[in-house]
Amino acid sequence: MTDYYNFGLRRLKKSRRNSGIPLHFFIPTLPNPAPSNNRSLFPYSPANQSVTVRRPFPLSHGTTTLGFIFQGGVIAAADTRASAGGLVACPEVHKITPIHSHLVVTSSGSGADCMLWERILTREIRLYQLRHRRCLSIRGTAKLLSFMLHPFKGTEVCVALTLCGWDKDAGNTDCTKMSEDLSSTTDDSSSAVCSSQDVTAMAHSASPSSGPKLIYVCSDGARLQGDIFSVGSGSPYAYGVLDRDLRWSLSKEEAISLAREAVFRATHRDAYSGNNVDLFHVTAQGWSQRKREDLKEEYYRDMKRKTNIVEG
Amino acid sequence: MISAHGFGDPGKMKEYHYTGPVEHRFSPYAFNGGTVLAVAGEDFAIVASDTRLSEGYSIHSRDSPKCYKLTDTTVIGCSGFHGDCLTLTKIIDARLKMYKHSNNKSMTSGAIAAMLSTILYGRRFFPYYVYNIIGGLDEHGKGAVYSFDPVGSYQRDTYKAGGSASAMLQPLLDNQIGFKNMEGVQHVPLTQDKAVQLVKDVFISAAERDVYTGDALRVCVITKEGINEQTIPLRKD
Numbered sequence: 001m002t003d004y005y006n007f008g009l010r011r012l013k014k015s016r017r018n019s020g021i022p023l024h025f026f027i028p029t030l031p032n033p034a035p036s037n038n039r040s041l042f043p044y045s046p047a048n049q050s051v052t053v054r055r056p057f058p059l060s061h062g063t064t065t066l067g068f069i070f071q072g073g074v075i076a077a078a079d080t081r082a083s084a085g086g087l088v089a090c091p092e093v094h095k096i097t098p099i100h101s102h103l104v105v106t107s108s109g110s111g112a113d114c115m116l117w118e119r120i121l122t123r124e125i126r127l128y129q130l131r132h133r134r135c136l137s138i139r140g141t142a143k144l145l146s147f148m149l150h151p152f153k154g155t156e157v158c159v160a161l162t163l164c165g166w167d168k169d170a171g172n173t174d175c176t177k178m179s180e181d182l183s184s185t186t187d188d189s190s191s192a193v194c195s196s197q198d199v200t201a202m203a204h205s206a207s208p209s210s211g212p213k214l215i216y217v218c219s220d221g222a223r224l225q226g227d228i229f230s231v232g233s234g235s236p237y238a239y240g241v242l243d244r245d246l247r248w249s250l251s252k253e254e255a256i257s258l259a260r261e262a263v264f265r266a267t268h269r270d271a272y273s274g275n276n277v278d279l280f281h282v283t284a285q286g287w288s289q290r291k292r293e294d295l296k297e298e299y300y301r302d303m304k305r306k307t308n309i310v311e312g
Numbered sequence: 313m314i315s316a317h318g319f320g321d322p323g324k325m326k327e328y329h330y331t332g333p334v335e336h337r338f339s340p341y342a343f344n345g346g347t348v349l350a351v352a353g354e355d356f357a358i359v360a361s362d363t364r365l366s367e368g369y370s371i372h373s374r375d376s377p378k379c380y381k382l383t384d385t386t387v388i389g390c391s392g393f394h395g396d397c398l399t400l401t402k403i404i405d406a407r408l409k410m411y412k413h414s415n416n417k418s419m420t421s422g423a424i425a426a427m428l429s430t431i432l433y434g435r436r437f438f439p440y441y442v443y444n445i446i447g448g449l450d451e452h453g454k455g456a457v458y459s460f461d462p463v464g465s466y467q468r469d470t471y472k473a474g475g476s477a478s479a480m481l482q483p484l485l486d487n488q489i490g491f492k493n494m495e496g497v498q499h500v501p502l503t504q505d506k507a508v509q510l511v512k513d514v515f516i517s518a519a520e521r522d523v524y525t526g527d528a529l530r531v532c533v534i535t536k537e538g539i540n541e542q543t544i545p546l547r548k549d
Contacts, residue, residue, distance in 0.1 A: 024434050025434055025435075025436060025437065026434055026435050026437070026438055027437055027438075055341075055439060055441075055462075057392075057441065057462055082465075084461065087479055089461065090459075090467065090469075092467075093467065094467070110463075111461065111465040112432075112433060112436070112461055112463035112464045112465035113436070113463075114465075115429070115464070115465045115466075116429065116430070116433045116436075116464060116465075155437065156437075157436065
């Protein structure tokens with residue numbers, strides 16, 4: 001199959017030599033490979049033999065994404081700007097992608113890398129589910145992703161994903177691809193179904209086997225579980241806002257409002273973040289997505305609030 | 313292939329003065345210019361490109377359109393490095409034929425877009441230097457535009473400009489089709505005639521300000537009746 005689109009290029013690596021990566025990569029190699037001693041464990045890994053071809057174009061980078069756990073589940077929020085060099089390549093990118101009904105992934109780093117690796121991860125999770133008749137846990141998913149990215153350590157693949165999900169109990173095998181797509185209203189007066197009542201009050205222990213999970217995986221090899229993560233060029237600004245007000249006992253509306261505020265402040269200060277904010281909320285019932293909101297309006301509302309404070 | 317050592321960034325020539333001995337490295341890429349544009353309407357899609365093929369200060373051809381017909385409902389526009397454009401379209405054609413033979417139906421626009429994304433990412437470490445935009449009709453007959461970056465990141469849009477004049481044309485399209493950056497304006501849906509006229513005007517503006525765009529404009533209008541092609545002359549200087 002690979003020979004059809006080889007057209008005589010002889011150095012295409014087959015997938016078994018790609019350390020099990022389910023994608024065929026064309027790795028440009030030197031005619032006489034330089035002796036490399038430190039990566040002999042993975043002789044066929046792309047980092048070992050590849051020659052860097054100088055690219056004449058910039059790739060998309062720069063973002064603000066965040067995720068945190070509270071008593072009502074997991075909140076994942078991100079901006080929607082994709083910048084390539086100094087140009088806004090796309091003002092309406094989806095940086096938060098659902099993998100299955102109880103897991104969403106926020107992506108940061110190079111846009112193409114994140115999109116394709118999310119696709120590979122979705123495929124592997126679905127295959128696991130079909131083969132083993134149960135959903136892989138969030139920690140298992142993170143491990144799988146980290147091991148799939150390991151051969152590309154040292155190359156220019158730049159992927160920093162935050163897995164935000166809810167681990168179900170061992171008995172539950174249902175793991176559908178798409179959950180319901182609720183969109184709640186944008187202002188604080190929402191009387192939407194408060195899923196905090198449905199969530200059993202989990203003790204906030206170190207690693208319960210089921211419940212909300214937040215794991216950060218990056219192409220450098222890091223795999224960290226935590227309660228709050230923010231990734232990207234705008235993350236310092238988001239951390240500042242989150243660290244001030246984040247508590248376990250927040251209500252759903254307060255948590256959503258806090259995530260929105262953190263992304264808004266980060267997009268205001270960081271040049272490479274901007275445009276809209278996407279917000280996902282993951283509970284035991286699955287993920288639900290809030291309607292995408294343009295932050296331009298929020299900026300004008302904020303200015304008005306500031307002038308009112310000064311005058312009043 | 314003409315050496316690309318005179319180029320720093322793509323499309324920009326370096327100054328000709330002596331700075332000292334410089335080691336030149338062979339670059340496998342060249343920048344051949346050109347602009348592509350795609351617009352999706354309610355029941356139509358338009359893919360347009362200029363027909364100038366240039367390299368550095370020279371024009372290789374005035375009649376090298378950058379839209380390629382893939383199926384009866386899909387057209388792709390490729391700009392960037394012409395060598396990679398040709399190979400990529402050959403690969404896509406071969407994959408389309410394979411799909412047709414094994415599945416007994418043509419690929420839909422969305423499927424072509426997903427396939428192109430994996431083809432491009434397979435060359436993540438030696439990318440195709442091509443900016444692709446796919447325009448066509450989806451399974452429901454509505455217009456669809458999919459825009460790509462050179463390594464395979466893509467998404468569905470309503471309109472997109474790619475190529476050398478993309479940074480100039482995209483804000484204009486945001487304003488005229490997306491009604492962005494305007495206050496108190498009624499959002500009227502785009503009709504086919506208005507869209508074709510807008511595309512022509514937009515390319516005339518691009519030819520005025522971008523040196524790599526000009527000569528002629530090839531417009532492909534995709535409707536359920538088929539693909540209709542027109543050629544309109546542009547500035548030749």
